[in-house]
Amino acid sequence: MKVKPTNSELEILTILWKKGECTVRDVNEELSEGKEGEVGYTTTLKLMQIMHEKGLVERDTSSRTHVYKALVSQSKTSQNLLDTMIDTVFNGSAAQLVMQALSNKKSSREEIEMIKKYIDELEKK
Amino acid sequence: MKVKPTNSELEILTILWKKGECTVRDVNEELSEGKEGEVGYTTTLKLMQIMHEKGLVERDTSSRTHVYKALVSQSKTSQNLLDTMIDTVFNGSAAQLVMQALSNKKSSREEIEMIKKYIDELEKK
DNA sequence: ACAATTATACGAACTTTTTCGTAGATGCAA
DNA sequence: TTGCATCTACGAAAAAGTTCGTATAATTGT
Structure with missing residues (x-):
């Protein structure tokens, strides 16, 4: 039950996740x-x-122009991608991936705050 | 100058990063x-x-059995992969990626600590 | 010296992914 | 109605990535 979209598929999924329901033209x-x-x-x-x-994806074919919607979730899909990456590139360490992700991308202060909060939550368990 | 290894290539690079110099057999x-x-x-x-x-990769062909070494760095390569992922799947938000990465993988307490320290460092700038 | 093993090089088959042309149906506007 | 734009379906070409067989040379052990 492992979802492994190709690159092009991932691009399309991203659009569907962002916009919800879409026609092919959209x-x-x-x-x-x-x-x-x-x-x-x-x-x-x-x-x-x-x-x-x-x-x-699923689609509604009731009208001539079909309407598509993602069937796999953003979280599940990206989790798979990240897990794979952690296992192969980062030798199993999520921390390494996290630090690498934060190192180059300039994240806003709010983003950093959000992460800190999130980590504090995590620690409570 | 964007490095985009295929999946198989990435697997091999990972090995080279971990072990340094390798023969094909290694x-x-x-x-x-x-x-x-x-x-x-x-x-x-x-x-x-x-x-x-x-x-x-580069290779030393001075002896019959060639010795290979990665020419692209682990950090640069993974940074590219992560940036691409942040841009496409996570709508440009590194924070989202970070939280997703931490959500499923159970990270050890030390790992969490490491991340916190790292973030504190980041905040000082 | 000879056979077995182990190396590189290289081309070609194969698989997967991506792109596109064409056909046929439906809708729409003059 | 007739013609034009737009839609789906589908097959197949093109491109990208992966796997493997074979030739040939060097090395090793007996």
Whole structure:
């Protein structure tokens, strides 16, 4: 029951997580921003069809223009990715990953505060 | 100058980071543990040759058995991976990634302490 | 010296992922 | 109605990544 989306699939999932329900066109347009060349419409369509076969998304086909929605959660999916990364790249140490993540990205003070709070919560158990 | 190793390449890099200098056989054996089926020797060899072409590793060919060494650093490479993940999956928030990483993996108390210290350091700037 | 082992090189088969062209259906506007 | 835009389905090409067989050379042990 391990969810392992490909890179393209992950990009699409990210959009679905952010926007909720989407048509293929919605996703295709979002995808085309933040890229140099356009992304072909049928390319996006095909990917989403494949994702449907794999059970990564569900879709409402009651109207001609289908509406897609993520079936796998953001948290579960990213957890898998992070776990894999921790195991392979960081020799099993989540702490190493966390520090690496914080080192380069300038996080705002609020973000840091949020993390501290979160850690304090964790420690209470 | 963005380093983007494939999954197999990343596995090999991880081994090189951990063990320093390695022959193909070293890597191949390490790779074969922690796997069901064996990994073919020439498969590993080929991958490492490709990595050499790409500049991911360097090698000493002075003796018959070549000795490989990572050319890209663990920190830089993992930073790239994390940044990509933060940008796509976590909408630009490192904090989100950090909390997600800590949520499932049970980190030891020492690890948590280490992270807290690290954050305190960060805050001083 | 010879056979067995172990190395590199390299091409090609194979798999997975991504992209795209084309066909056919539906909707919409003049 | 007729033509144009838009949608899905589908197959297959193209690209990327992985695996492996074979040739050949060097090394080792008997």
